Amino acid sequence: MYPISYVRESADTLRAGLVARGRDPSAVDRILSLDRERRAAGDEANRLRAERNRATERLAEAAKSSTPPDDADRARLGELRDRIRELESTGSALDGEIRERLLLLPQTPHSSVPHGTGAADNIEVARFEAKRPAPNAPRPHFEVGHELNLLDEERGAKVAGEGFFVLWGDLARLEHALIRFMRELHRSRGYVEVSPPILVNSESMVGTGQLPKFADDSYQVSPDGLWLVPTAEVPVTNLFRDEVLLADDLPLRLVAYTPCFRREAGSHGVETRGIARVHQFDKVELVQFTTPESSYDALEELRTEAEEVLRRLDLPFRTMDLCTGDLGEKAAKCYDLELWAPGSQRWLEVSSVSNFEAYQAVRANIRWRRHQSAKPGPLHTLNASGVALPRLVIAILENYQTADGRVEVPPAVRDEMGGQKFLEPNPFVGEKELGRGRHSRRSSRTPGPATEKP
């Protein structure tokens, strides 16, 4: 979000940013014209209030000295009150509409962002090949998961609904081991751990940009109207809403593990198999608060930090520099980290590394000051997944398969798994095998949409 003063001063920059994103630049002009209306109403109200205050002073003076009040003043004041109320109510209606429109203006892309219209124009800026040999004829994660009775979408659907899943036995253990591994990694590299609320109020959702535009993407809980967080970014960034940080506090590096909840409205029917797109998942998230001049250094640091997770797990991945047409609403620049899933023959986005510049700081009123007597101004916020779990689990199930149908535990988390080298099958299955209901009649070898190999 941009302050109205910035829109007045830098309308051309904003229009250019909208055009680069393939959006209509006239949104800026609509705001400017509402702003002119608003200021005209404000100026008139201001003049009338000045007149009112002077008449009121005369009446107050008369009351004090017990001289008779001027009836003309009283009559005029009645008129003024009505006219001022009128102007104030049109003024605040205009304020509301202006704010609404400001909240919907996307962040201007940074000058280094490649121009383009969609995902095809994103630029690969890094690629990592695993040191261990690629598996021979790998199968998709859900097949392996079902075979070992470790992955159970059927009971997830029964308990909660389509798009929910259950991990059993060693796969649940693996997930927790990965969470602990990532938290410890980031903590040891200077990130302070924080365990935030995962229900948040609407102000927080506006603060980080989920509202008002993306209300349909999140779950709202009745009867209190709180929201289940779609990412830890929301509660963690909002920790400092309406606060002023000192330069000495910056950069502030935070790491948080939370569940995340996404309605994925509009994506029904896609990716029904497996756990690449689900309504509830776990994620380790990194958040940074920085000074405006250092946020692009912080962006590279966060990218390195997220990539380090994948390197240590020895998983093949590539890093994409998102183009103007694919860049999220909030971000001035964004890298996506994509893991290669050889069983499904596709790239899986496991991390978005974004610099929001002042987009969130203005919405959430998070400020900093250079020294104690300096005027506070908006700081810059950034975040990176470090990383999202279901897709990481997918990549492990597909990259760590062995020829005899087992799945190896990545060496980096073996200690967290009591030194265990392979995932053991889950022996308890009830009357039927886990996860075999809906999909059991399908072919046992159905790779997803193929893309290029790493």
Added chain:
RNA sequence: GCUGAGGUAGCCUAGCCCGGGAAGGCGCCAGCCUUGAAAGCUGGUGGCGGUUCCGCCACGGGAGUUCAAAUCUCCCCCUCAGCGCCA
């Protein structure tokens, strides 16, 4: 959830009963003094708009009464204490 007390500038506090220009202290900034610093003294120190100066807004948020609201009325939020409930 109930009862009570509260919310005033970065922080602390007066004003509220009984309506009429938001006072004071701390902190911070500048100046004076000083070799330097402290102390002391003087001034400044919320936001917006036009800019020597002035105007408007601002007392948790909103609505109302009134010529006029920090002050009276109503609704909501938050903090603290006691009680209740509770993993």
